[in-house]
Amino acid sequence: xxxxxxxxxxxxxxxxxxxxRAKTGFLFALPWIIGFLxxxxxxxxxxxxxxxxxxxxxxxxxxxxxxxxxxxxADEKFYKSLQNTFYMVVFATxxxxxxxxxxxVLLNQKIKGLPVFRTIFYLPSIVPTVxxxxxxxxxLNPQSGLINVGLKAIGLxxxxxxxxxxxxxxxxxIMGVWGVGSSMIIFLASLQDVPRSHYEAAQIDxxxxxxxxxxxxxxxxxxxxxxxxxxxxxxxFQYFTQAYLMISxxxxxxxxxxxxxxxxxxxxxxxxxxxxxxxxxxxMGKASAMAWVLFVIVMLVTAIIFKTQDRWVTYGDD
Numbered sequence: 001x002x003x004x005x006x007x008x009x010x011x012x013x014x015x016x017x018x019x020x021r022a023k024t025g026f027l028f029a030l031p032w033i034i035g036f037l038x039x040x041x042x043x044x045x046x047x048x049x050x051x052x053x054x055x056x057x058x059x060x061x062x063x064x065x066x067x068x069x070x071x072x073x074a075d076e077k078f079y080k081s082l083q084n085t086f087y088m089v090v091f092a093t094x095x096x097x098x099x100x101x102x103x104x105v106l107l108n109q110k111i112k113g114l115p116v117f118r119t120i121f122y123l124p125s126i127v128p129t130v131x132x133x134x135x136x137x138x139x140l141n142p143q144s145g146l147i148n149v150g151l152k153a154i155g156l157x158x159x160x161x162x163x164x165x166x167x168x169x170x171x172x173x174i175m176g177v178w179g180v181g182s183s184m185i186i187f188l189a190s191l192q193d194v195p196r197s198h199y200e201a202a203q204i205d206x207x208x209x210x211x212x213x214x215x216x217x218x219x220x221x222x223x224x225x226x227x228x229x230x231x232x233x234x235x236x237f238q239y240f241t242q243a244y245l246m247i248s249x250x251x252x253x254x255x256x257x258x259x260x261x262x263x264x265x266x267x268x269x270x271x272x273x274x275x276x277x278x279x280x281x282x283x284m285g286k287a288s289a290m291a292w293v294l295f296v297i298v299m300l301v302t303a304i305i306f307k308t309q310d311r312w313v314t315y316g317d318d
Contacts, residue, residue: 047288049061051289051291054285057282072290077265080261081261081269084265087169088172088239089237089301092176092236093232095173096176096177096180096232097183100180100183103180104187105191107121108188122185125180127179132179136171136178142159142161165262165264165266168267186227187224194220223315226313229305233298233302234302237297237301243272248260260276270294274290
């Protein structure tokens with residue numbers, strides 16, 4: 001009597017089991033896949049088509065080719081919005097990252113009441129953006145704001161923060177520093193992961209705290225700094241909500257006004273101008289073109305930073 005081939009039977013069993021698990025996994029992932037296709041992939045693809053059409057929501061899109069891109073690069077406000085956005089990327093990114101890292105270093109020390117201090121510094125980052133913006137509108141008030149009151153008390157000039165184009169963007173940078181709690185927590189976690197043996201060996205060799213910070217701490221947490229840098233740059237390229245609320249609050253008008261960009265358009269950031277084109281002027285084609293230009297810019301900047309990581313980012317025991 002011929003014996004059954006148990007090897008083939010087991011292979012079939014494992015094959016059927018893998019198919020069953022794959023089907024189950026696919027079914028669990030199906031809601032996300034459907035959501036991604038409808039709410040992410042389709043809008044991305046259709047925006048490329050709209051960027052080459054004259055489309056205002058109320059009428060069918062008309063094909064115009066690259067006319068939207070040509071009009072965009074001939075628009076002075078487009079360059080002004082890019083200038084304002086690059087200001088935040090170049091200045092706000094390092095300022096907020098350095099502030100978050102310094103706070104993390106301070107909160108990594110062994111002192112009494114450390115959980116209380118960590119909570120205090122983290123709380124601003126979970127305050128809703130609308131509430132924090134309204135708070136800063138009051139703090140930055142040139143007549144009664146606490147910042148100018150404090151500057152006056154020590155004999156320093158009191159800027160007209162939100163009505164002077166020289167100070168509008170620095171005011172937003174200061175506001176950004178106030179909300180670095182999330183970045184601080186990530187830095188704090190990375191600092192606690194640095195082996196203590198490295199510091200002990202450095203102390204034996206006579207290295208002081210500054211030498212330890214630059215020779216041990218920064219290289220050890222450089223992957224986290226790299227991640228935070230990329231995310232911060234992407235976020236500042238999309239800077240919108242704070243400027244939108246600041247303009248509305250300081251002018252007493254509505255941010256829906258398509259002409260609003262702050263005093264001398266000093267707060268006209270790229271995403272805000274994109275919003276104005278889409279929902280103020282109803283130029284959906286031009287707004288879609290702006291979105292794709294921004295995508296290309298962010299990709300190029302990110303690619304450049306990735307190219308530089310070999311020089312300053314260390315992984316593992318490198």
